[in-house]
Amino acid sequence: MNEWNPPPFRAECFINPNLAPAEADLAAVAPGVVDADGFARALAEIRSWPGYAPTPLVDLPGLARHLGLGGIHYKDEGGRFGLGAFKAVGGAYAVLRHLQDRLGNEASVADLIAGKYRDLTRDITVCTATDGNHGKSVAWGARLFGCRAVIYIHEGVSIGREQAIAAFGAEMRRIPDNYDASVRACAADAAANGWQVISDTTWEGYQEIPRHVMHGYGVMLREAMEQWPAGETLSHVFIQAGVGGLPAAVAGFLWLELDALRPKIIVVEPDKAACHFASARAGTPTAVTGKLDTLMAGLACGEVSPLAWELLDKAGFAFMKIPDAAAVFAMKSLAAGIDGDPRIVGGEAGVGGLAGLIVAANDQAMRDALLLDAASRVLIIGSEGATDPALYRQLVGMSPEDVLAGKAAA
Ligand SMILES: Cc1ncc(COP(=O)(O)O)c(C=O)c1O
Structure with missing residues (x-):
């Protein structure tokens, strides 16, 4: 990528009319989804596992400059327990x-x-x-x-x-x-x-296990809070959704942690599997059907996790749906390292939130609606590395190893 210039993508953004007010209490608004004790126990257990190490929070100042934002911090889960994705902790x-x-x-x-x-x-x-x-x-x-x-x-x-x-x-x-x-x-x-x-999804009478899964994800957020630059206010999180456990854990953790100062949560989905988007628009859990054929395999879910939805319905500032092409563009951007940013290997589903951010920051109407500006400091959870290396190579034009070795795209 010699000149970094995102093309226009056909994406949609829906501002959530059900968002809870800043002063609202999580336990009152969405009881029984996630809580501080659940996050604390998961953290203590998971930190004791062999091979535990925090994943890096990578600063992307070059990309932030190009997008006219104050900062982008990318939590790179590619190395989590050697499994290639954040799911290891769930x-x-x-x-x-x-x-x-x-x-x-x-x-x-x-x-x-x-x-x-x-x-x-x-x-x-x-x-x-x-x-x-x-x-x-x-x-x-x-x-x-x-x-x-x-x-x-x-x-x-x-x-x-x-x-x-x-x-x-x-x-x-x-x-x-x-x-x-x-x-x-x-x-x-x-x-x-x-x-x-x-x-990782709930249904009637089945909630306890998916709650453990969501509490496990809190490890990433605790680490991210410890790594976040002192004095910088976290304004937005663009977070990809499949069944919603990940965005609900992110939103719930940050609500408990930061209370009224919590950031805006923007839930991003593939346009072919946008069940949260459909649910937000309908005001009730709404399934999308069909083959859900998206490259973002981990996000190919047609039904929200009902328990996660109870929280996201109140905690999601906005819901976006984006085309696969935007995710591929985000993968290539990370691999190239914009303006000297470190090169990062991000997988198809893992870059969903970043792709949403790139799309939104380049679209004046969405930028305004999401209150993105030069003061915005955004957290992205890069939820997977190259979990399918052959597909990664096909989409990015380089192997994950070559990206990390800093070779130019063929
Ligand atoms: C890499 C990756 N990111 C994000 C998600 C979405 O997580 P959730 O289904 O909990 O919303 C998944 C789900 O499998 C995933 O594999």
Whole structure:
């Protein structure tokens, strides 16, 4: 990219009329979604896992200058526990909590990893449906803590992603339909076999596990708060959504942490799978149907997580839907490093929020509606690295290794 000049993208932005006032209390507005104790316990547990290290919060001053913003800080989750995505801190944490509940005692992470309860845990099966990253986290957690995993994928999940999950010893089952169909197949088999579903989405009567998942995500936010430059006010977060667990965790954590000074949360989705956008516009959870065929695989969800929605309905300042081309542009921009910014490997779903920011900052109407200006300091969660390296190379024109080695695009 010699000249960095974003083309116009066909995107839409909806300002949320249901946004709670600044002084509102999270526990009153959206009770039972996330809370400070849940975030604190997850943080303490996850920080004790082998290989734990905070991921970097990367400053992108070049990109911010080009977009006429005060600052952009990109939390790069590509290195999280060697799994390539933020999901490592969600599904695996829920597996841990489930095993601790089943063992009926205070089984510690160290005991479980050392195999102290292996005779009991090897007979426990956890299962989930996934677009890739969540299933990898559950499979990894099952192996780490010593139980069995069965992972359901849909027809849109690439072979590369399937193999990456299978590598953790999980049994794989591919369902010939979309993500929501794989969720239903997983639930049916779990009921028939007495397995525990570890889902990142909620449904009636099933909330506890997805709450653990959301609390696990809080690790990223705690780190980001510790890394955030002193004296800078965080004004906006552009955050990508699939079922909504990630944006709900982000919004909930920052509400609890910053209260009335919390930033504006802009929820970004692929235009082919924009169930939050549809729900916001309709004023009630609204499914989108069809193949949900987006390159942003992790965001290909047609139904919101009802529990996450209760929070996002009140905490989302705006909802955006963007085309795949915007995500590819964001991937290339990160890979190039604008005006001397560090080069970053961001995967298709991982750059959703950044793509939304680039689109919005370049569109005067959206810029005005979202109150973006030269004083804005934006947090982006780069939720995955190149979780499918072959696809990354095809889209960006360089391998992840070459991007990090700083080679020019072919
Ligand atoms: C890389 C990535 N980013 C974001 C998301 C969205 O998270 P959620 O489904 O909790 O909204 C996903 C979901 O799988 C993902 O894989």
